Amino acid sequence: MVQTSSFSKSDWQKGYKSLKTEYSYWVDDIEGELPKALQGTLFRNGPGLLDVNGDRYGHPFDGDGMVSSITFTDGKVHFANSFVKTPEFLAEQEAGKILYRGVFGTQRSGGFLQNIFNLKLKNLANTNVIYHGQKLLALWEASRPYRLNPETLETIGIENFDGNLNPGEVFTAHPKFDPITGDMYGFGVDAGPKSTINLYKVDLQGTLTKFANQKVDGFCFLHDFVITPNYAIFAQNPVKFNPLPFILGFKPAATCIDLQPQTPTKLLIFDRTGKLITLETDPCFIFHHANAYETHTDGNTQIILDSICYSDYPKLEAGIDFLDVNFDQVIPGQFCRFEIDVASGKVNKSILQERSCEFPVIHSAYVGQNYRYCYMGAIAKDSGNAPLQAILKLDVQTGEKQIHSFAPRGFVGEPTFIPHPEGTQEDQGWLVVLVFDAECDRTDIVVLDAENITNSPVATIHLKHHIPFGLHGSFTHETWRS
Numbered sequence: 001m002v003q004t005s006s007f008s009k010s011d012w013q014k015g016y017k018s019l020k021t022e023y024s025y026w027v028d029d030i031e032g033e034l035p036k037a038l039q040g041t042l043f044r045n046g047p048g049l050l051d052v053n054g055d056r057y058g059h060p061f062d063g064d065g066m067v068s069s070i071t072f073t074d075g076k077v078h079f080a081n082s083f084v085k086t087p088e089f090l091a092e093q094e095a096g097k098i099l100y101r102g103v104f105g106t107q108r109s110g111g112f113l114q115n116i117f118n119l120k121l122k123n124l125a126n127t128n129v130i131y132h133g134q135k136l137l138a139l140w141e142a143s144r145p146y147r148l149n150p151e152t153l154e155t156i157g158i159e160n161f162d163g164n165l166n167p168g169e170v171f172t173a174h175p176k177f178d179p180i181t182g183d184m185y186g187f188g189v190d191a192g193p194k195s196t197i198n199l200y201k202v203d204l205q206g207t208l209t210k211f212a213n214q215k216v217d218g219f220c221f222l223h224d225f226v227i228t229p230n231y232a233i234f235a236q237n238p239v240k241f242n243p244l245p246f247i248l249g250f251k252p253a254a255t256c257i258d259l260q261p262q263t264p265t266k267l268l269i270f271d272r273t274g275k276l277i278t279l280e281t282d283p284c285f286i287f288h289h290a291n292a293y294e295t296h297t298d299g300n301t302q303i304i305l306d307s308i309c310y311s312d313y314p315k316l317e318a319g320i321d322f323l324d325v326n327f328d329q330v331i332p333g334q335f336c337r338f339e340i341d342v343a344s345g346k347v348n349k350s351i352l353q354e355r356s357c358e359f360p361v362i363h364s365a366y367v368g369q370n371y372r373y374c375y376m377g378a379i380a381k382d383s384g385n386a387p388l389q390a391i392l393k394l395d396v397q398t399g400e401k402q403i404h405s406f407a408p409r410g411f412v413g414e415p416t417f418i419p420h421p422e423g424t425q426e427d428q429g430w431l432v433v434l435v436f437d438a439e440c441d442r443t444d445i446v447v448l449d450a451e452n453i454t455n456s457p458v459a460t461i462h463l464k465h466h467i468p469f470g471l472h473g474s475f476t477h478e479t480w481r482s
């Protein structure tokens, strides 16, 4: 059956326009009623500028980090946004042109002579933003975090955790938080023919300790990981990096990566002392994990790992404009479960949800625990591929699904689950999602009832402007405005 398109490409392209203004205002255009119990601050990060003076970056992941804060207090909403003012960002703004190559698709203009042997990248600080130990940190996995003022969003500077994260060491954009202790776990990768993985723990006082420093065979493209009470788990994608076209200035780094279809994906399972177990499963590519948990039966440990899997590395070929991408040829992401028998090394993989999806999130108290509900962005049709236009709630125990679609003119990103402060069930709370409304050329902050996301939104908050399609973010019950 031929399905009609759920969207118009020109609508989707409009979500990649730069937002050049920094705002701070109370929102006065709200449909529905915001629950008084919804109190706190949602921070979001993503590429705010997609060009310098009209000179476009070659890939949205190369865009300049812009942090938004959305404060919910007493039924009111405040919005603010600010660019992360790294020295590289300020230098490009001053120069009025692109000065740095980007990892995913951006070259300096002037051909390969302007790019050959130029391996200096700018810290984009554009991937995630978290609040931990009273510090607001904008994260980008190929460098150190940038600290911002949570009230004003002013850039304070590089965060080195009291000198414990040295220049040259990097910190993931996907830390995980132990729901019992509040400790933050993170990692950094030094990738090469042999790669080194560092594992970090940061306590609530901000003290960073390195508890593993492990060399592994092969190039490591590790974007995310998961923690359970006893383990930290990575999927090492079976990719090969040919650095020559990058070093010689012909291609951006990420376009020099290829999946090796005959090579297994490795599951790297560290225990909390840093000891590594390596297992293998079918080749696939993973950016994001949803969750993992352990089961123990008769002394036998099994790990359940849920991830979004691609059958190939979904790269943008060099020379293709990302705005012209043909979605029919983009590899769909599918929600998969790995059942890992640690002693025997046997791994069983199954698909729990076939519809193309990304950005899985769960209730923060269930990180590393047996859980039931996962929320994610999904396409609005059953099969094929398209931009994310719907939010999907998956019951991983029963397979039951709920979908809230914003098609044809709405486009979504990662939802955030905010638990009800008095909730006793895993899905009692709200899903907050930024929806780009192409009809009005603005972004709505939509609040859904997480127990039944198919209902009409609890509230739709209309911003005065759009926010370019973003990446990740997080919620804290703290507020800095009243």
Ligand code: FE2
Pocket (backbone or CB within 6 Å): 173, 174, 223, 224, 287, 288, 472
């Ligand atoms: Fe990510």
